[in-house]
Amino acid sequence: MKESVKKPVIAVGPFHPLQEEMEFFQLTVDGEIVTDIDVRISYNHRGIEKISESLQYDQIPFLVSRICGICSASHPLAYVQAVEDIAGITPPDRALYVRVLINELERIHSHLLWVGLAGHFIGYDTVFMWAWKYREPVLDLLEEITGNRNNYGNVKVGGCREDIPNEIKPKILKELDEIEKKTEMLTKAVLDDPVLHARLKGVGRLTKEDAIKYAVVGPTARASGVAIDVRADDPYAAYSDLDWKVITQPEGDVFAKAVVRLLETLEAIKLVKQAVKKLPDGPVAIEVKEIPPGEGCGRAEAPRGETFHYVRSDGGNRPVRHKVRAPSYVNVPSFKASCIGEHIADVTITLAAVDPCYSCTERIAAVDSRSNVVMDYNKLLKLSRNKTEQMKKEML
Amino acid sequence: MNQEELNKKLEQISDKLIAVERPLEDRVFLLCESENSYQLNKFLFEDVPLRFVVATGIDAEDCFEVLYHYSYDQTGCIVTLRAFIRDREKPAIESISPFLPGAEWIEREMHDILGIEFKNHPDMRRLILADDWPEGVYPLRKSSS
Numbered sequence: 001m002k003e004s005v006k007k008p009v010i011a012v013g014p015f016h017p018l019q020e021e022m023e024f025f026q027l028t029v030d031g032e033i034v035t036d037i038d039v040r041i042s043y044n045h046r047g048i049e050k051i052s053e054s055l056q057y058d059q060i061p062f063l064v065s066r067i068c069g070i071c072s073a074s075h076p077l078a079y080v081q082a083v084e085d086i087a088g089i090t091p092p093d094r095a096l097y098v099r100v101l102i103n104e105l106e107r108i109h110s111h112l113l114w115v116g117l118a119g120h121f122i123g124y125d126t127v128f129m130w131a132w133k134y135r136e137p138v139l140d141l142l143e144e145i146t147g148n149r150n151n152y153g154n155v156k157v158g159g160c161r162e163d164i165p166n167e168i169k170p171k172i173l174k175e176l177d178e179i180e181k182k183t184e185m186l187t188k189a190v191l192d193d194p195v196l197h198a199r200l201k202g203v204g205r206l207t208k209e210d211a212i213k214y215a216v217v218g219p220t221a222r223a224s225g226v227a228i229d230v231r232a233d234d235p236y237a238a239y240s241d242l243d244w245k246v247i248t249q250p251e252g253d254v255f256a257k258a259v260v261r262l263l264e265t266l267e268a269i270k271l272v273k274q275a276v277k278k279l280p281d282g283p284v285a286i287e288v289k290e291i292p293p294g295e296g297c298g299r300a301e302a303p304r305g306e307t308f309h310y311v312r313s314d315g316g317n318r319p320v321r322h323k324v325r326a327p328s329y330v331n332v333p334s335f336k337a338s339c340i341g342e343h344i345a346d347v348t349i350t351l352a353a354v355d356p357c358y359s360c361t362e363r364i365a366a367v368d369s370r371s372n373v374v375m376d377y378n379k380l381l382k383l384s385r386n387k388t389e390q391m392k393k394e395m396l
Numbered sequence: 397m398n399q400e401e402l403n404k405k406l407e408q409i410s411d412k413l414i415a416v417e418r419p420l421e422d423r424v425f426l427l428c429e430s431e432n433s434y435q436l437n438k439f440l441f442e443d444v445p446l447r448f449v450v451a452t453g454i455d456a457e458d459c460f461e462v463l464y465h466y467s468y469d470q471t472g473c474i475v476t477l478r479a480f481i482r483d484r485e486k487p488a489i490e491s492i493s494p495f496l497p498g499a500e501w502i503e504r505e506m507h508d509i510l511g512i513e514f515k516n517h518p519d520m521r522r523l524i525l526a527d528d529w530p531e532g533v534y535p536l537r538k539s540s541s
Contacts, residue, residue: 042524050536085420215448215498228447234422234472297423297465297474299449310452310465310476323463325450325502333501 025335025351029344037339039332052322057083057291060322061155064309067326069150070110073103074302075324076155078309081236082298083157086313087291093280095159096238101172101275102146102154103237103300104268108179109138110303111265114355115186118258121348122199123385127190134182137175144168159285169276180269187262195392200255203342204350207252210337218305219260220331220354224252230301242274254346254353261355290317302327304355328356345383399471402444406475409439414480422473433462433479434490440466441496446475448498453506455537460487460512481512491517509536 028036048067052060061076068075077099084091091099112135119127139149145164146152154160190196206216211224221228229246231239247263249256293315299308305327312321331354339350397405399421406424410416412432417425428436440446446466454461460481467474481487491514493500503514504523511534514520522529534540 042526045524047535085423212447213497215496228469230472233467233469234474294419295425296419297476299474306449306467308449308465310463312454320456321452321454323450323452329450329501330498333497336497 027339027344027347032344034339034342034344034347037335039335041332049322049324052319052324054318056317057157057319060319061157062153064324065151065153067324070106070113071302071304071307071326072151073106073154074300074307075309075326076153077103077237078298078300078307079311079322079324080155080157080298081300082296082309082311083291083313085296085298086294086311087157087288089158089286089288091159092283092286093238094163094282095284097275097279098160098164098284099155099237100239100242101164101272101279102142102152104271104275105138105142105145107268107303108183108265108272109135109142111261111268112138112183114261114303114352115190115258118254118349118352119190121352121381121384122196123388124196127186130182130186134179134186137179141172141175144171156285157291158288159283161285163284164279166279169279172276173273176269176273180266183262183265183269187266190262191259195388195395197255198391198395199388200258200349201251201253203254203346204338204353205251205253206334206338208250210334211252214334214337215330216305216334217327217330218302218355219257219264220305220334222246222248223256223260225250228306230299230306234299236298236300238275239271241278242271244271244274254349257353257355291315304328305331328354332356343387344380345387348380348384397468397470399473402468402471402473405444409436412436422471424473424475425478426475427478427480430462430479430481430489433464433477434492436477436479437464437492438495440464440475440477441492444468448496449474451499451502451506453510453512453536455510457538459484460510462489462506462512464492486513487511488513488515490515493517493519508534510534511537 026038027034048063051063055063060079064075064079065072112131116128116131119125119131142152143149145168146154154162206220206224208225211221211226217228225248227246227248232246244267247260247267249259291313293313295312297310299306307327308325310323311319314320334354335351339347342350412428412435414427414429441448446468449465449467451465452463454463462479462481464477465474479489481489489512491503493503494516500519501523503517504520506512507514507520508522508524
């Protein structure tokens with residue numbers, strides 16, 4: 001008697017152990033040009049806003065820092081600023097400087113992560129390896145300061161949960177000097193490469209008009225000439241005491257976005273050094289007894305752009321309403337403007353240029369409107385990397 | 397425009413507002429009825445002009461509210477238009493997506509989680525809720541636990 005062998009069938013859906021995030025981009029193509037793009041999100045909707053309504057004010061920073069792994073300092077900061085507005089509290093100066101320190105360290109490691117991913121998408125795996133290697137010391141520093149590589153749990157209403165021991169300041173400065181040298185080297189290598197110029201310039205262009213219509217924020221907006229940055233426009237923490245500049249580029253293409261992020265990383269290093277050197281003495285938090293009725297809007301410049309939190313209080317110890325808006329929420333829909341008319345080999349890098357958290361470009365498939373040929377993410381990635389190879393051959 | 401000039405400009409629409417609240421120098425709340433929200437939003441986005449940030453839908457015991465948050469980046473002022481939807485049985489408000497594509501997603505989201513209808517929305521599909529989520533169940537309403 002032969003036993004029938006059962007073969008398991010594994011479905012690879014929007015959820016898969018290998019994929020980092022679950023979003024689905026469906027491109028409609030005509031030949032090799034994208035004619036339409038549809039985005040489906042919310043495969044992993046966690047109901048954070050609803051959960052917030054059942055938590056107390058001091059529990060919520062821990063909830064919102066888990067919205068995103070690499071904006072995990074910006075969400076709690078925007079939230080506590082909204083609540084501090086309602087209660088009319090100003091945290092002590094030392095807290096404001098510590099907040100700058102943590103948030104700028106986050107910006108450095110987030111941008112370096114992006115540079116690595118962008119390199120991977122166009123076939124520059126060495127850039128990928130280097131960028132992620134230079135990122136490690138930043139994460140180590142954050143672990144020493146806050147106890148964690150992500151989800152720092154450092155802010156609370158009224159200041160910071162934990163202080164930075166003054167003994168660690170020389171180490172931070174020393175590490176940053178090293179990171180600055182490596183970042184400058186990486187910046188130069190990337191920006192001087194003629195193949196990268198040819199591959200990324202003019203690709204995935206988002207015009208200034210579209211940037212305003214779609215209300216985009218962050219490096220996505222600044223690379224299209226829209227000079228908005230919450231740290232300068234609506235200064236919070238200690239940013240108005242420090243010397244730094246807003247980085248913009250006019251072209252709006254993927255290359256411009258790369259330039260903005262690399263130069264911002266160098267500015268962030270400057271900011272951390274200043275924050276360490278000027279760190280004032282004193283307490284790092286004030287006691288907050290209750291939150292009066294009212295409403296507050298708080299925002300922070302996350303690595304991807306403006307993070308906005310709105311909180312409404314009725315005087316109790318839970319918010320009546322807590323609205324969270326992450327920057328990718330407005331940046332992702334702008335694909336409609338920047339992807340349509342582009343070649344499919346450029347889609348992965350155009351989508352990555354907006355820097356959706358953890359590169360949601362994993363979830364793309366292309367559908368040819370004439371023949372219904374479906375190209376999945378791996379084929380699109382291959383197309384992108386092959387295009388670079390081709391360009392290299394033609395140029396060298 | 398500085399803050400004073402912005403405040404003056406906002407006075408141009410004061411006849412369509414119920415009230416103006418200013419809890420902080422750079423946080424302004426304009427209260428209005430939902431019938432006027434389309435015109436007021438158009439004024440804020442196109443005439444002032446302000447940058448659209450996001451909209452918040454709230455289930456407020458006796459009515460629904462839609463708050464449209466705008467930013468004036470020159471001074472860091474956040475201007476919030478608070479529109480009251482009085483009809484709790486069939487809450488509806490005019491969509492602003494026709495002139496503001498940046499509002500498309502958030503209106504779809506508010507429709508999903510609060511059940512507010514956005515009239516003339518160009519593409520009203522589910523955004524947040526799963527395809528097989530039952531009709532008529534709105535998670536962010538106070539009655540949903």
